[in-house]
Amino acid sequence: MKKAWRNDAYSKVTGRAQFTDDMKLQGMLHCVPVYSQKYIHCKIKGLTGLEEAAAIKGVVRVITHKDIPGKANFGQIVQDYFMLTVDRIRCEGDVIALVVAESREQAIEAATLIEVIGEELPLLLDPQQAMADEKNLIHPGKGSNIINHHKIRRGGDIDTILADCDKVLQRSYYTGHVEHGYLEAETALCHERPDGVMEVRGSMQHPFSTRRFVASLLGCPLADVEIVGNPTGGGFGGKDDTAAMVCARAALAAKLCGRPVKMTYKREWSIRESYKRHPYKLEYTIGLKGKMIHAVKVKMLADGGAYTSVTPWVTWRSTVQCCGPYQVENVHCDVYGVHTNNIFTGAMRGFGAPQVDFSVEQWVEDCAQALDMDPLEFRRINMVTQDCETITHQKLDNHIVSLEEVMDKALEISDYVNKSKQNSHGSFKSKQSFSSGKSDAPVAYDKLYGIGLAISYRGCSLGAEGMDFCSAIINCQFDGSILLEVGIHENGQGAESAMIKLLQRELGVKQDRIRYNRPSTSHIPDGGTTVASRGTLMGGGAVVHAVENLKKIIASSVYEKLQCSVEEVKIDQDKVYGPRVTMSWEEAMHQMFLNSDYPYAFGVFQAPKVDWDEETGRGNAYFTWGYSCQIAEVEVDLKQGKVQLIGVSAVHDAGKVVDMDMIKGQVYGGFTQGYGMGIMEDIGLKEGRIVHNNFNKYKIPRSTDMPDFKVEFIQNPDPNSPSGAKGIGEPALEIAAAATANALHNALGKRFDHYPMILEKEK
Amino acid sequence: MNKSMINGKEMILKQDDLEKKLIHFLREDLNLTGTKNGCEIGVCGSCTVLLDNQAVKSCVKKVSHIVDKELITIEGLEGPQGELHPLQQAFIDAGAIQCGFCTPGMVLSSHAFLLKNKNPSREDMRRALKGYLCRCTGYQQIVDAVELAAKSY
Numbered sequence: 001m002k003k004a005w006r007n008d009a010y011s012k013v014t015g016r017a018q019f020t021d022d023m024k025l026q027g028m029l030h031c032v033p034v035y036s037q038k039y040i041h042c043k044i045k046g047l048t049g050l051e052e053a054a055a056i057k058g059v060v061r062v063i064t065h066k067d068i069p070g071k072a073n074f075g076q077i078v079q080d081y082f083m084l085t086v087d088r089i090r091c092e093g094d095v096i097a098l099v100v101a102e103s104r105e106q107a108i109e110a111a112t113l114i115e116v117i118g119e120e121l122p123l124l125l126d127p128q129q130a131m132a133d134e135k136n137l138i139h140p141g142k143g144s145n146i147i148n149h150h151k152i153r154r155g156g157d158i159d160t161i162l163a164d165c166d167k168v169l170q171r172s173y174y175t176g177h178v179e180h181g182y183l184e185a186e187t188a189l190c191h192e193r194p195d196g197v198m199e200v201r202g203s204m205q206h207p208f209s210t211r212r213f214v215a216s217l218l219g220c221p222l223a224d225v226e227i228v229g230n231p232t233g234g235g236f237g238g239k240d241d242t243a244a245m246v247c248a249r250a251a252l253a254a255k256l257c258g259r260p261v262k263m264t265y266k267r268e269w270s271i272r273e274s275y276k277r278h279p280y281k282l283e284y285t286i287g288l289k290g291k292m293i294h295a296v297k298v299k300m301l302a303d304g305g306a307y308t309s310v311t312p313w314v315t316w317r318s319t320v321q322c323c324g325p326y327q328v329e330n331v332h333c334d335v336y337g338v339h340t341n342n343i344f345t346g347a348m349r350g351f352g353a354p355q356v357d358f359s360v361e362q363w364v365e366d367c368a369q370a371l372d373m374d375p376l377e378f379r380r381i382n383m384v385t386q387d388c389e390t391i392t393h394q395k396l397d398n399h400i401v402s403l404e405e406v407m408d409k410a411l412e413i414s415d416y417v418n419k420s421k422q423n424s425h426g427s428f429k430s431k432q433s434f435s436s437g438k439s440d441a442p443v444a445y446d447k448l449y450g451i452g453l454a455i456s457y458r459g460c461s462l463g464a465e466g467m468d469f470c471s472a473i474i475n476c477q478f479d480g481s482i483l484l485e486v487g488i489h490e491n492g493q494g495a496e497s498a499m500i501k502l503l504q505r506e507l508g509v510k511q512d513r514i515r516y517n518r519p520s521t522s523h524i525p526d527g528g529t530t531v532a533s534r535g536t537l538m539g540g541g542a543v544v545h546a547v548e549n550l551k552k553i554i555a556s557s558v559y560e561k562l563q564c565s566v567e568e569v570k571i572d573q574d575k576v577y578g579p580r581v582t583m584s585w586e587e588a589m590h591q592m593f594l595n596s597d598y599p600y601a602f603g604v605f606q607a608p609k610v611d612w613d614e615e616t617g618r619g620n621a622y623f624t625w626g627y628s629c630q631i632a633e634v635e636v637d638l639k640q641g642k643v644q645l646i647g648v649s650a651v652h653d654a655g656k657v658v659d660m661d662m663i664k665g666q667v668y669g670g671f672t673q674g675y676g677m678g679i680m681e682d683i684g685l686k687e688g689r690i691v692h693n694n695f696n697k698y699k700i701p702r703s704t705d706m707p708d709f710k711v712e713f714i715q716n717p718d719p720n721s722p723s724g725a726k727g728i729g730e731p732a733l734e735i736a737a738a739a740t741a742n743a744l745h746n747a748l749g750k751r752f753d754h755y756p757m758i759l760e761k762e763k
Numbered sequence: 764m765n766k767s768m769i770n771g772k773e774m775i776l777k778q779d780d781l782e783k784k785l786i787h788f789l790r791e792d793l794n795l796t797g798t799k800n801g802c803e804i805g806v807c808g809s810c811t812v813l814l815d816n817q818a819v820k821s822c823v824k825k826v827s828h829i830v831d832k833e834l835i836t837i838e839g840l841e842g843p844q845g846e847l848h849p850l851q852q853a854f855i856d857a858g859a860i861q862c863g864f865c866t867p868g869m870v871l872s873s874h875a876f877l878l879k880n881k882n883p884s885r886e887d888m889r890r891a892l893k894g895y896l897c898r899c900t901g902y903q904q905i906v907d908a909v910e911l912a913a914k915s916y
Contacts, residue, residue, distance in 0.1 A: 003855070003856040004855065004856055004857060004858030004904075005855075006855070006858075006860060008860075008863065009854070009855040009860045010847075010855065011863075012860050012863030012866050013847070013851045013854045013855055013860060013863075013866055013867075013870060014797070014837065014838070014840075014841055014847070014851065015795075015796070015797015015798070015836070015837035015838050015867045016797070017863050018796070019796075019799070019864065021796075021800070022790075022796035180898075181898045182862070182864075182898060183799070183801045183807060183809055183862070183864040183865050183896065183897070183898055184799070184801070184862070184864045185801075231862070231863060232862065233799075233862045233863070233864030234861075234862040234864060234898050234899055236898070266803065267801070267802045267803065267804075491862065492861045492862025492863065492864075492899055493861060493862075493899075494861065661858035661904070662858065664858070664903075664904075665858055665861055665899070665900055665901075665904055667901075668900055668901030668902070668903045668904065669861065669898070669899045669900050669901045670901075671901060672900075672901035672902070673898065694802050694804055694806065695801075695802045695804075695806040695807050695896060696802075696804055696806045700896060700898060701901075702892075702893050702894075702895075702896065702902075703888075703889040703890075703892040703893055703895070703897075703902040703905070703906070704889050704890055704893045706889075706901055706902050706903070708885065708903060708906075709901065709903055
């Protein structure tokens, strides 16, 4: 058996890995957040209990917005989030004050004494109502509760075109809030160094964004804040804004108290305060002409909650991908992000795609049914193909469009066509079970069987959302060892190991020479956030470019010793050589020392240009695309109201694979999260409050919920990616709920128009 | 006098410590920070330790529960020279580690399971790990690791 390898595996399997909460500093204080127990939406007239809290034994300081030296408000796009509330509470997660004490218990005790004197405001909890409400504004300065509106106008007048179609279907879908569920809750450990720099450790997936939050709150330059990376216990998109704000608050406390401060969240605080995946309402009208999807009119409302966060970007992806991976001649799409008093929503693995895929991959099957066609055949006729044009007029001609090949491979490894003959369609006719590979084992009559499929294409990296570039530093030592730094972040996915493997592959040296040196924000330029499945793509691109630069530097230093021209110098299999002379890697590095040349290179990867027109929804939205197909098999016990997943097959074209064990891990974990979202995860929202605030009520998939997976890859190295790799984190998640929904339909004979798809026990 | 054997060393427990939550005692007082705090209500399993080779969740136990018992944390599983336990090596080899936050609890609970079950099926392993949450791996490579290590028990 080929053994898996990760640079952090030994430290994690022995318990040596130091997560932020595992660290202590001399004289360290503990900081906790204070929430209002009374209000979700109110004007703040004042705070009570501040003095009483300060009088509790061990309390060092109670902090309110008045103590902030910089700006209380911040945000990645719109600076409408208050790290400590000033004049309003807008959602349950708002933090009204901080308490700093010698012990965490003392701080927690004191925090219970503080409350807001408020003037209650009407609660806006329904996006539709909030959107129409021009009187009650969650952010009065904005003039509207609408965060953003993206659109696509492709083809002619949509209503006329729909009226002219052979068949028209209307479908609406609703999706719920989803919690990221990283097992390590938010945590930060900060201290001001003697040189005046605020040093911040914490659990996060975007150190550079964290630095902006900290610097803004402290009112200091970026260079006066240094974010030092620690292992991060999962992110899934969720450790950007909230994780950054926890770091910023801890830094504020450290600054004001003049001592190191730790701020570690309890699970209940984490779920209460951290942003979630957006709930959507999606209303589709689909017009069919012949066997083609001729027209789609769609309106989506995304509940952005109280703050903007990255809602404009999340909803933009939903816009670009609003018709799934299908070619549609006429598209009229409106996507709105809307403020409510619910918990704010932001980035989560999938980022505006899972809601759309859940809908599209179900109505596509309804369309096939309306035409009395095989859904696979209907997909084949309508899906994106080589050199075709997407709904935003992007020609897919700069990479291999492998969607049909991906789907065919998934059909093959799952035996889909044969197994779909066993679909129960709501009646107990099936006597076959495919669980545990025993295809002829009889199952009890009271279980229904269904197999379902979903496909997708996904624009890689950020697209026209934002600036997209990253850098890498290769610093070879004169003994032959190598230090590597890249401007992406290890969230637990194995980013550092992937970078090491890429460097090894591209440079042609032994892997054990390479040590990844996790850079702080003061050591490497801002490489952007490690989200959008962009880590391997963007970080890997930077590594490849740094290797190209390094090879030139080495060649121009050692060519004379190799008795050849600079162009003839090659590096491979741990050797540096020309046509006549060969040096070991160590000899070459030593020679560079003698030549006073640094074997040091910096590499940058700038994403190829993308463009977007907000008015028409036209543009080359993403510089390349990945393709996916996932298939789920379920058994349904109607009496118990229980769905059991009994098989999963997944095939992805994520470009050239860097490491097979790690990429499979991404697919296993991504599907599992998507399945959890589809079938069980529910924050229990009641009047703006999250009731399911720990893992006893917020259920996520357990080992017994998951079967063994079959996973394969179609590897088309992407010409737009220097390493050939695309991304996998999000493709792995985005269609799991859709495939499960189709499997459930094929078992039950009816559809769910919402997730989580929780069955009721039969009465 | 209250005593406990912690990672192979006998330790005298102070009276004042007996009412402390075990997880806090291990992490804060003994610096055994391999034991992770994920939910603090006994649901996620990140804080799992072994008490007389039984997997228990240290966030819902008190120090008094370890009196006269043998306690093993993740730090106590490797050999005296720091050599990895075969199960730890299997977690590495099977690619069962991502963020690593659940890993100590997964390793210890699997260890307790394998000590009692000689030829478990993958379904047995999944049932044994039901009380331990992982958000990264979808459990497949964790089950692979347990299967790989089962031969060495």
